[in-house]
Amino acid sequence: MRLALAIASFVVLIVHGVVFYDQFFHRWERHQTAYFEQARSLTKNAAEKTELEARSPKIEQYIVTSFGDTHVDRCGTCHIAIDDPRFNGHAQPLKSHPYSEAMGDVQRNGRWERRHKFSDFGCTACHGGQGRGLENQYSHGEDEFWPEPLLGYVSQANWRKDFAPKLKGKEYMEAACAQCHTNESFPGTPNVNRGRKLFYAMNCYGCHKIDGISEGTLGPDLTEAGKKFKVDYLWESIVEPRANLATSFMPKFNLNDADVRSLVIFLKSRRGVNLNETEIDRYKAHVANVPVVIPPGTENLKAGEQLIAERACTACHKLRDKDGGIAPDLSYEGLIRDSEWLSDHFKNPRSRIADSIMPTFRFPGDDFDRITSYLTSLKTPPPAMAPGETYKELCSRCHGEKGDGAGKVAWYLDPAPRDFTKSAFMVSKPRERFVKSIQEGVAGTSMPSWKNALKAEQVDAVLGYVLESFTKEKQRELKPRQVPEVNPVTTSEASVKHGEEIFLQRCTGCHGRKADGKGPNSLDISPKPRNLRNQPFVQSVEDKRLFESILYGVQGTAMPSWIDYGLTKNDVGDIVNFVHSMNQKPRTQQNAGN
Amino acid sequence: MSTETKDPGVVRALRDLPSNLWSSIFRNPLPSTDLERSSTSFTNFFLHIHPVKVHKNTLRPIYTLGLGLISMFLFLILIVTGILLMFYYVPSTQQAYDRMLDLRGTVAFGIFLRNMHRWSAHGMVAMVFLHMCRVFFTGSYKKPREFNWVIGVVLLLLTLFMSFTGYLLPWDQLAFWAITVGTAIAGYAPVIGHEMQFLLLGDSTVGQEALLRFYVLHVAVLPAILVLVLAIHFWRIRKDGGLSRPEKALAVPAVVRVRVEASATKKTYGLQGFVRGPFTKVGNVPDDSVYAWPNLLLAELFVLVLTVSVILCVSLAFNAPLEEPVNVMHPPNPAKAPWYFLGLQEMVSYSAFWGGIGVPGIMVGLLLLVPYLDRTAHGVGRWFARERLLANTIFLTMVILNVIFIIIGTFFRGPNWTFVSPF
DSSP, X not given: OHHHHHHHHHHHHHHHHHHHHHHHSOHHHHHHHHHHHHHHHHOOOHHXXXXXHHOOOOOOOEEEOTTSSOEEEOGGGTOTTTTOGGGTTSOTTSOOOOOOTTTTOEEETTEEEOSSOHHHHXXXXXXXXXXXXXXXXXXTTOSTTOSOOOTTTOOXXXXXXXXXXXXXXXXXXXXXXXXXXXXXXXTTOHHHHHHHXXXXXXXXXXXXXXXXXXXXXXXXXXXXXXHHOOHHHXXXXXXXXXXXXXXXXXXXXXXXXXXXXXXXXXXXTOOSOOTTOOHHHHHHOOOOOOOOOOOTTOOHXXXXXXXXXXXXXXXXXXXXXXXXXXXXXXXXXXXXXXXXXXXXXXXXXXGTSTTOOOOOOOOOHHHHHHHHHHHHTOOXXXXXXXXXXXXXXXXXXXXXXXXXXXXXXXXXXXXXXXXXXXXXXXXTSOHHHXXXXXXXXXXXXXXXXXXTTXXXXXXXXXXXXHIIIIIOSOOOOOOOOOOOSSOSXXXXXXXXXXXXXXXXXXXXXXXXXXXXXXOGGGGGXXXXXXXXXOHHHHHXXXXXXXHHHHHHOOTTSSOOOGGGGTOOHHHHHHHHHHHHHHTOSOHHHHTTTO | OOTTTOOOOHHHHHHTHHHHHHHHHHOSOSOOSHHHHHHHHHHOTTTTTSOSEEEHHHHOHHHHTTHHXXXXXXXXXXXXXXXXXXXXXXXXXXXXXXXXXXXXXXXXXXXXXXXXXXXXXXXXXXHHHHHHHHHHHTTTTSTTOHHHHHHHHHHHHHHHHHHHHHHXXXXXXXXXXXXXXXXXXXXXXXXXXXXXXHHHHSSSSSSHHHHHHHHHIIIIIHHHHHHHHHHHHHHHHHHTTSSOOOGGGGGSOSOOOOOOOSSOOSSOOOTTTTSOSOOOOSSOOGGGEEEIIIIIHHHHHHHHHHHHHHHHHHHHHOOOOOOSBOOTTOOXXXXXXXXXXXXXXXXXXXXXHIIIIIHHHHHHHHHHHHHHHOOOOOSTTSTTOGGGHHHHHHHHHHHHHHHHHHHHXXXXXXXXXXXXXXX
């Protein structure tokens, strides 16, 4: 035991030695000593020489209070020659900070004077990094937990290897400049300015909010993106939106590296507070769109085409060979939508499709007119093809190549595209209804009217193809049902009230208490219950169909046959009156909140 | 010796000053006889906590594994490093994190002190728990040591709470969210849960009030209570007859009255031989005991040096974690409690009430009641005694279950508390 005791004591002794060595012989002391020696040999001034001889290593620090919080920057402890112009050719850390006229430094009597004095600004305000540390790993922010590694110089160990090299470069420091230099065309921050323009041009502002710049609500608020996220995360989120959130529906913009870099630098400069800005400035900041520059004299058609390209509509929509993979195809827009529909939809997408996720863009009214006139000019019908080809070209983007309603963009559409493989539904409806849906479209949904694009026999052929290859069951002989053509119950307050009572008792489980189709059971139901406040849809449906659906249920869906549960025709009439009563308000008012 | 025969002059007094000073402080010379050994242990304030003689069984490393002692020494390290850290720490949400950065980067020995404090704290939780296991598996909680076991359980809880309150102080993401999770577990208690949580945090969320409360609890209230309870724990060890040992030793007459002449030199000195009065100890057998000086002290010194050297090496090799500054809007996923509460968090993920309050409450209750439920007197003083198979099996199952839950919670839980493999 005595031997073990001796060994353990020895370990204690050794560790003490190591710790003491560590704590008393710092690397920065060596840097400082080297500086004193070299400066002594460089100087010709006797007074300075004696002064240098008298200096001994100590921690140097700038305490900066100008920016709200107190910053303590001890960078000068290693970088001690930072303000000594004789050291401009030395290797780091004994290199003097460059002087530059672009940074506002001026030369007076042969001596440079800094615009941004270290005593006023410190170091980390511009460079990032951790001012309090005295070891490279910590002070340069190489430690993965430090939120602000040296901008453009340091990548942390857990950053993605594939683009970590792209995150280096002086230009990243512009993000720090823009904290004070908020002017949109400040010449010192070309990347921030470019990033800001891209933020508009790529329609980022449609989904993302940045205080004083944009008001999008679909994506995360980016007002403090620069404070919350490191450049690695920002870059990744732009080039691979789904890397962090698998359910993100942010499109992939396929930007080139220079554009991504500018966007990252711009976003990194968004820290919620711009140091140069007062509260009132921020309050006054207005939503300022960058206009797309259209050469004067361009006709609307051409301008519209340019706008669609520059406003990045194809980030979501499809137009010929460009496909964002999120929103419907615009290639035949002139045949399937009219200009009235388009301009309503631009002003408020929810006015025509109640549950559309398309953001409300704040383009100038002229731009909308131009885009509309371009889109309505797209009147080239698809070439005559076999029904299967036609289906693939026009239908499969939403309804899916297997007809299961799970096309590429189906996830983003509400109501969801019809699943043709649910034969119980498909065989229980008359063929005329499907023909009508194809030819006239379904109001309030993304299903457009195809009658201008497809001839009647083409429609018939496509429908035949769908029924044959997806539904695969023979159309059932439909027995005639006792359903009134028109609601026999006249609308009255009592009728609506009674309808509401029944609705609250029987229907809210699936259709929801707001009748928006989002009841508690709706999560497990496919197809989803109807949103009964989808005004265009409800108004387009005949009473007869409502009666039939309620009384006899909708086969292939969760809607039961309510006649079996004791609802009479009068009850159903009351419910129909109630549903209509919810959809009476003028459109604009109903959707004003969106 | 008599003052009348020689009246020492000032010069002589000065010359003898060092040796007089020495003998006035330490009273005894380095002991060479049994009397001096007894007297040394007995008359020294710091050694007085020891018995003059200890049973040989007490000194068997394989019996105690030194776990209680290690816990004690870790606590001493914690006190020393903790006090030093207090000189630099400010319990303010504005400053705490910056102070951590200063400790890590600038303060001499700062990072080392913090490492020692951190690893000792983790070590103490583990060692106190293992000490409890040792006491159980050797059946040492049995009569007359029942209440000391209860005190021990209280000490375990105090240790956990000490460590938990200290966890918040760095005020980084790790601390903030661990405490958010930990106090949320307390909130699951029925009726008083939310009040308890509020009392602890001083607010509905973790913030400045919580930081201040945790600080005061950590540096003042809990250490004071812990020291007091610890003193009782030690005092009772002696009053309950020293450490437990095999029953065979008890075959000797239980209570004896011994009177000893203090002036006689060639004599074996019984325990408390310097006190005139009844011999209160039970089952002390002169043949099986040895003098505390130097046997016990050497063993203790060994454990101390070993503990210190391990902590020093660990502190040199591993830095205490310091993550991002607190960001209330950006919880890490998953947010995990300190490791010793991860078993609880894992159970909470199955059932909030049962995992957070029910099961741990029952477990602590059972622990407190163990000596009163298990009244058989057999199987004391031996590891895994056959007579105690049932009790040991039940306890071991509980321990293993807890450890498994902690391991699952620590290594096998990823984002959204889904099961992930660490390999």
